[in-house]
Amino acid sequence: MAEFPSVSPEAFFEGFKTYHEATWPMVIIIYLIGVAVVILAIKKTSYSDKTISGMLAFLWLWAGIVFFIIFFSPIFPLYSLFGALFILQGLIFLVFGIYKPSLSFKIEGNKYSLVGTIFIIYALVIYPLIGYFTGHSYPSGPIFGAPCPICIFTFGLLLGTNKRISLFVLVIPLIWSLTGIYAVTTFHVWADIGEVVVGVAGTLMILYRNRTER
Numbered sequence: 001m002a003e004f005p006s007v008s009p010e011a012f013f014e015g016f017k018t019y020h021e022a023t024w025p026m027v028i029i030i031y032l033i034g035v036a037v038v039i040l041a042i043k044k045t046s047y048s049d050k051t052i053s054g055m056l057a058f059l060w061l062w063a064g065i066v067f068f069i070i071f072f073s074p075i076f077p078l079y080s081l082f083g084a085l086f087i088l089q090g091l092i093f094l095v096f097g098i099y100k101p102s103l104s105f106k107i108e109g110n111k112y113s114l115v116g117t118i119f120i121i122y123a124l125v126i127y128p129l130i131g132y133f134t135g136h137s138y139p140s141g142p143i144f145g146a147p148c149p150i151c152i153f154t155f156g157l158l159l160g161t162n163k164r165i166s167l168f169v170l171v172i173p174l175i176w177s178l179t180g181i182y183a184v185t186t187f188h189v190w191a192d193i194g195e196v197v198v199g200v201a202g203t204l205m206i207l208y209r210n211r212t213e214r
Contacts, residue, residue, distance in 0.1 A: 015072050016139065020139035027138075038107070041107045041160050049103055056097070060150065067086075068083030115201070116158070119159065123153035126191075141189075155203075156202075180194075
Protein backbone atom coordinates (compact mmCIF):
# COMPACT_ATOMS: atom_id res chain seq x y z
CA MET A 1 0.00 0.00 0.00
CA ALA A 2 2.91 2.36 0.58
CA GLU A 3 3.57 2.50 -3.16
CA PHE A 4 0.01 3.41 -4.04
CA PRO A 5 0.77 7.13 -4.66
CA SER A 6 3.12 6.05 -7.49
CA VAL A 7 0.04 5.81 -9.72
CA SER A 8 0.01 9.26 -11.29
CA PRO A 9 -3.28 10.90 -12.29
CA GLU A 10 -2.01 11.04 -15.88
CA ALA A 11 -1.40 7.28 -15.97
CA PHE A 12 -4.70 6.61 -14.21
CA PHE A 13 -6.84 8.48 -16.72
CA GLU A 14 -4.77 7.30 -19.67
CA GLY A 15 -5.60 3.79 -18.49
CA PHE A 16 -9.30 4.55 -18.88
CA LYS A 17 -8.76 5.86 -22.39
CA THR A 18 -6.79 2.77 -23.39
CA TYR A 19 -9.37 0.47 -21.83
CA HIS A 20 -12.37 2.15 -23.44
CA GLU A 21 -10.83 2.35 -26.89
CA ALA A 22 -9.61 -1.25 -26.83
CA THR A 23 -12.93 -2.69 -25.64
CA TRP A 24 -15.30 -0.63 -27.78
CA PRO A 25 -18.27 -1.21 -28.24
CA MET A 26 -18.40 -3.09 -24.93
CA VAL A 27 -19.47 0.08 -23.13
CA ILE A 28 -22.75 0.00 -25.06
CA ILE A 29 -23.28 -3.68 -24.27
CA ILE A 30 -22.64 -3.05 -20.57
CA TYR A 31 -25.15 -0.21 -20.52
CA LEU A 32 -27.71 -2.47 -22.21
CA ILE A 33 -27.05 -5.10 -19.54
CA GLY A 34 -27.66 -2.48 -16.87
CA VAL A 35 -30.97 -1.43 -18.44
CA ALA A 36 -32.04 -5.07 -18.87
CA VAL A 37 -31.30 -5.77 -15.21
CA VAL A 38 -33.48 -2.85 -14.10
CA ILE A 39 -36.35 -3.97 -16.33
CA LEU A 40 -36.15 -7.51 -14.99
CA ALA A 41 -36.18 -6.19 -11.42
CA ILE A 42 -39.27 -4.06 -12.09
CA LYS A 43 -41.22 -6.58 -14.17
CA LYS A 44 -40.34 -9.68 -12.21
CA THR A 45 -40.63 -13.04 -13.98
CA SER A 46 -39.83 -16.61 -13.03
CA TYR A 47 -36.32 -16.24 -14.46
CA SER A 48 -35.57 -12.68 -13.26
CA ASP A 49 -33.62 -13.56 -10.11
CA LYS A 50 -31.14 -15.93 -11.73
CA THR A 51 -30.78 -13.74 -14.82
CA ILE A 52 -30.08 -10.61 -12.75
CA SER A 53 -27.62 -12.54 -10.57
CA GLY A 54 -25.86 -13.82 -13.69
CA MET A 55 -25.65 -10.33 -15.16
CA LEU A 56 -24.29 -8.89 -11.92
CA ALA A 57 -21.74 -11.71 -11.84
CA PHE A 58 -20.73 -10.85 -15.39
CA LEU A 59 -20.25 -7.15 -14.56
CA TRP A 60 -18.03 -7.92 -11.56
CA LEU A 61 -16.06 -10.58 -13.44
CA TRP A 62 -15.60 -8.28 -16.41
CA ALA A 63 -14.29 -5.50 -14.17
CA GLY A 64 -12.02 -7.91 -12.33
CA ILE A 65 -10.53 -9.71 -15.31
CA VAL A 66 -10.60 -7.19 -18.14
CA PHE A 67 -10.53 -3.80 -16.41
CA PHE A 68 -8.18 -4.52 -13.53
CA ILE A 69 -6.00 -7.46 -14.50
CA ILE A 70 -5.64 -6.94 -18.26
CA PHE A 71 -5.62 -3.14 -18.54
CA PHE A 72 -4.79 -1.64 -15.15
CA SER A 73 -2.38 -4.09 -13.51
CA PRO A 74 0.36 -3.00 -16.00
CA ILE A 75 -0.06 0.51 -14.56
CA PHE A 76 0.34 -0.72 -11.00
CA PRO A 77 0.54 -4.36 -9.86
CA LEU A 78 -1.76 -3.83 -6.87
CA TYR A 79 -4.65 -3.57 -9.30
CA SER A 80 -4.35 -7.34 -9.73
CA LEU A 81 -5.45 -7.69 -6.11
CA PHE A 82 -8.44 -5.49 -6.80
CA GLY A 83 -9.18 -7.66 -9.79
CA ALA A 84 -9.13 -10.75 -7.59
CA LEU A 85 -11.67 -9.13 -5.24
CA PHE A 86 -13.99 -8.35 -8.13
CA ILE A 87 -13.65 -11.87 -9.50
CA LEU A 88 -14.48 -13.25 -6.06
CA GLN A 89 -17.58 -11.04 -5.88
CA GLY A 90 -18.65 -12.25 -9.30
CA LEU A 91 -18.37 -15.83 -8.09
CA ILE A 92 -20.36 -14.92 -4.97
CA PHE A 93 -23.23 -13.73 -7.16
CA LEU A 94 -23.06 -16.99 -9.12
CA VAL A 95 -23.25 -19.00 -5.90
CA PHE A 96 -25.92 -17.01 -4.04
CA GLY A 97 -27.89 -16.09 -7.12
CA ILE A 98 -27.75 -19.22 -9.29
CA TYR A 99 -26.09 -22.27 -7.68
CA LYS A 100 -27.81 -21.89 -4.30
CA PRO A 101 -30.29 -19.14 -5.15
CA SER A 102 -31.20 -16.88 -2.26
CA LEU A 103 -31.36 -13.48 -4.00
CA SER A 104 -34.80 -12.21 -4.97
CA PHE A 105 -34.90 -8.92 -6.87
CA LYS A 106 -38.08 -6.85 -6.96
CA ILE A 107 -38.07 -3.06 -7.25
CA GLU A 108 -41.30 -1.95 -5.57
CA GLY A 109 -42.68 1.20 -4.00
CA ASN A 110 -41.06 0.89 -0.58
CA LYS A 111 -38.36 3.13 0.87
CA TYR A 112 -35.60 0.63 0.16
CA SER A 113 -36.45 0.35 -3.52
CA LEU A 114 -36.80 4.14 -3.74
CA VAL A 115 -33.30 4.69 -2.38
CA GLY A 116 -32.02 1.83 -4.52
CA THR A 117 -33.51 3.43 -7.63
CA ILE A 118 -31.70 6.67 -6.82
CA PHE A 119 -28.44 4.72 -6.52
CA ILE A 120 -29.07 3.02 -9.87
CA ILE A 121 -29.76 6.35 -11.60
CA TYR A 122 -26.61 7.73 -10.02
CA ALA A 123 -24.53 4.86 -11.39
CA LEU A 124 -25.97 4.94 -14.90
CA VAL A 125 -26.51 8.66 -15.48
CA ILE A 126 -25.31 11.05 -12.78
CA TYR A 127 -21.88 9.48 -12.23
CA PRO A 128 -20.71 9.97 -15.85
CA LEU A 129 -22.28 13.44 -15.93
CA ILE A 130 -20.23 14.49 -12.91
CA GLY A 131 -17.15 13.19 -14.69
CA TYR A 132 -18.06 15.16 -17.80
CA PHE A 133 -18.49 18.43 -15.93
CA THR A 134 -15.33 17.97 -13.84
CA GLY A 135 -12.97 17.21 -16.71
CA HIS A 136 -12.94 13.40 -16.62
CA SER A 137 -15.29 12.53 -19.44
CA TYR A 138 -15.40 9.42 -21.63
CA PRO A 139 -13.14 7.89 -22.86
CA SER A 140 -10.57 9.24 -20.38
CA GLY A 141 -12.72 8.89 -17.31
CA PRO A 142 -14.87 6.29 -15.54
CA ILE A 143 -18.44 5.62 -16.62
CA PHE A 144 -20.80 2.71 -16.02
CA GLY A 145 -18.80 -0.48 -16.58
CA ALA A 146 -15.90 0.82 -14.50
CA PRO A 147 -15.61 -0.71 -11.00
CA CYS A 148 -17.02 2.20 -8.99
CA PRO A 149 -20.28 2.66 -10.94
CA ILE A 150 -20.73 -1.13 -10.93
CA CYS A 151 -20.43 -1.09 -7.13
CA ILE A 152 -22.99 1.72 -6.83
CA PHE A 153 -25.33 -0.06 -9.25
CA THR A 154 -25.02 -3.25 -7.21
CA PHE A 155 -26.05 -1.54 -3.98
CA GLY A 156 -29.06 -0.09 -5.78
CA LEU A 157 -30.17 -3.54 -6.88
CA LEU A 158 -29.52 -5.11 -3.47
CA LEU A 159 -31.83 -2.52 -1.93
CA GLY A 160 -34.40 -3.70 -4.47
CA THR A 161 -34.43 -7.24 -3.12
CA ASN A 162 -37.26 -8.71 -1.07
CA LYS A 163 -35.37 -11.34 0.90
CA ARG A 164 -32.65 -11.23 3.54
CA ILE A 165 -29.20 -10.80 2.04
CA SER A 166 -26.21 -12.81 3.21
CA LEU A 167 -23.33 -10.77 4.62
CA PHE A 168 -21.04 -12.57 2.17
CA VAL A 169 -22.75 -10.65 -0.63
CA LEU A 170 -22.16 -7.28 1.05
CA VAL A 171 -18.55 -7.42 2.27
CA ILE A 172 -16.63 -6.78 -0.96
CA PRO A 173 -18.98 -4.06 -2.30
CA LEU A 174 -18.70 -2.24 1.03
CA ILE A 175 -14.90 -2.53 1.07
CA TRP A 176 -14.66 -1.31 -2.50
CA SER A 177 -17.03 1.62 -1.92
CA LEU A 178 -14.69 2.95 0.77
CA THR A 179 -11.80 3.09 -1.70
CA GLY A 180 -13.71 5.94 -3.31
CA ILE A 181 -12.10 8.15 -0.67
CA TYR A 182 -8.73 7.54 -2.31
CA ALA A 183 -10.06 8.23 -5.80
CA VAL A 184 -11.51 11.53 -4.61
CA THR A 185 -8.46 12.75 -2.71
CA THR A 186 -5.81 11.55 -5.19
CA PHE A 187 -7.41 11.64 -8.64
CA HIS A 188 -10.24 14.12 -7.96
CA VAL A 189 -12.90 11.71 -9.21
CA TRP A 190 -15.60 13.68 -7.45
CA ALA A 191 -18.36 11.26 -8.41
CA ASP A 192 -16.79 8.75 -6.02
CA ILE A 193 -17.98 10.81 -3.08
CA GLY A 194 -21.32 9.32 -4.00
CA GLU A 195 -19.83 5.84 -4.01
CA VAL A 196 -18.70 6.20 -0.39
CA VAL A 197 -22.13 7.48 0.65
CA VAL A 198 -23.87 4.70 -1.27
CA GLY A 199 -21.65 2.00 0.24
CA VAL A 200 -22.14 3.09 3.84
CA ALA A 201 -25.81 4.04 3.58
CA GLY A 202 -26.69 1.02 1.46
CA THR A 203 -25.00 -1.41 3.83
CA LEU A 204 -26.66 0.10 6.90
CA MET A 205 -30.08 0.02 5.26
CA ILE A 206 -29.68 -3.60 4.15
CA LEU A 207 -28.47 -4.70 7.59
CA TYR A 208 -31.39 -2.88 9.22
CA ARG A 209 -33.85 -4.51 6.81
CA ASN A 210 -32.29 -7.93 7.45
CA ARG A 211 -32.78 -7.42 11.17
CA THR A 212 -36.30 -6.05 11.13
CA GLU A 213 -37.96 -8.08 8.39
CA ARG A 214 -39.00 -11.65 9.08
